[in-house]
Amino acid sequence: MLRRWRSCGPPDPGISPDVQLSVVGFPFCIGLSQAVANEIPPGAFAEYEALIARVDAFQARVRERYPGQIECRAGCSECCRKIPRLTLSPVEAFYLREQLRRLPPEEQSRLREASRTAMPPCPILANDACLLHRNRPMLCRSYGYPTVSPQLLKIGQPGLNYCYKNFTGLGGPNALDQDCILNVDRVTEELWEVNRRFVAGRWGAIFDRRMAFTVQEVLQGALDDWSPGKGRRDIGGRPDR
Numbered sequence: 599m600l601r602r603w604r605s606c607g608p609p610d611p612g613i614s615p616d617v618q619l620s621v622v623g624f625p626f627c628i629g630l631s632q633a634v635a636n637e638i639p640p641g642a643f644a645e646y647e648a649l650i651a652r653v654d655a656f657q658a659r660v661r662e663r664y665p666g667q668i669e670c671r672a673g674c675s676e677c678c679r680k681i682p683r684l685t686l687s688p689v690e691a692f693y694l695r696e697q698l699r700r701l702p703p704e705e706q707s708r709l710r711e712a713s714r715t716a717m718p719p720c721p722i723l724a725n726d727a728c729l730l731h732r733n734r735p736m737l738c739r740s741y742g743y744p745t746v747s748p749q750l751l752k753i754g755q756p757g758l759n760y761c762y763k764n765f766t767g768l769g770g771p772n773a774l775d776q777d778c779i780l781n782v783d784r785v786t787e788e789l790w791e792v793n794r795r796f797v798a799g800r801w802g803a804i805f806d807r808r809m810a811f812t813v814q815e816v817l818q819g820a821l822d823d824w825s826p827g828k829g830r831r832d833i834g835g836r837p838d839r
């Protein structure tokens with residue numbers, strides 16, 4: 599006979615407690631802690647949002663410095679239509695889920711259905727717009743703008759990248775000011791740092807770069823019962839497109 603149930607978890611506002619049942623004096627916990635532990639309190643995204651704000655400020659600077667030279671805007675979705683895959687680190691994935699959950703249920707179902715079809719295009723794209731634009735992953739934020747990767751330069755790959763539609767009125771990449779080129783290696787390192795604290799703070803685990811999600815997994819609810827031991831895959835040191 600079930601006599602009572604009571605909380606047995608820590609008093610963390612971001613983590614709901616386990617449910618403990620007692621059968622005539624023999625207490626036991628049922629396995630709800632995983633699902634509820636994956637509720638993320640808004641404050642847990644503060645560091646990630648600060649990093650996002652810096653990338654957004656970089657973009658604003660580029661637009662201001664080179665008026666009329668940036669074609670990235672609502673209505674141009676070429677990169678979202680061509681993207682072969684999109685892999686997210688934990689903090690990016692959970693942040694994307696926050697906005698996803700605020701969509702009307704029928705819209706969430708529609709995205710879940712769209713995610714069953716292979717990419718491209720990105721399943722979040724609808725009518726040439728990103729439905730989760732505010733919480734989009736870091737890669738989507740920086741894509742199209744001038745970025746440099748010293749690591750790629752070292753191995754002889756093109757280190758400077760931007761969308762071919764941008765800067766058509768300039769005399770080539772050398773014409774760009776240094777503070778209008780984003781060092782993506784540095785941003786990626788900072789993203790890993792944010793992930794280290796995010797994973798340690800929420801699950802008490804050590805972040806591993808193989809902790810990664812496809813955008814389809816996020817849309818299909820894979821985060822709800824995720825734990826740090828699950829879903830590791832080799833993503834070559836950084837999420838990529």
Ligand code: SF4
Nearest residue numbers: 678720722723728738
């Ligand atoms: S998440 Fe949004 S911005 Fe990123 S590829 Fe998909 S539709 Fe485009």
